[in-house]
Amino acid sequence: MTDKVRVLFVCLGNICRSPTAQGVFQRAVDQAGLDRLVEVDSCGTGSWHVGKAPDERAIEAARRRGIDIGHLRARQFQPRDLARFDFVLVMDRQNLADVREHWQREGGTEPELFLAYAGMEGPLEVPDPYFGGAQGFERVLDLIESASQGLIASIREQRA
């Protein structure tokens, strides 16, 4: 094993889905004993929430599963992230279109839908929970937990 594997999660605001993915996937990395190999970060395509902590509902939902994301702070996606990260994993098709535009111009790591790692069955988008109720945040966690396991398996295979 040589260089680190750098993983970036991208959503719209970087206050609900992608910080949740960062926290959940970091725990999966730690549990898999890969924390010295894998680095995890998250960002949003939008700038409205830059510098803010995650949404209280996302913090609470993650906390109920034993994951602390309260210390994370939102930042905006930058085109140079495509050169820095080995995986650029977006939550929905709008995120994909937005990041792909940069990728088509500047190259680097091609963005992918994160849920492509969740297996053959099921949805490919993590639905935006921002304007919905608490149930949406549970659904986000379920989808992200399952894709995180798939991503760990892919990274292991790649590095085997």
Ligand code: 4NP
């Ligand atoms: P996220 O959720 O993309 O999962 O962080 C959202 C947060 C804020 C907004 C939209 C989605 N917003 O419109 O402010």
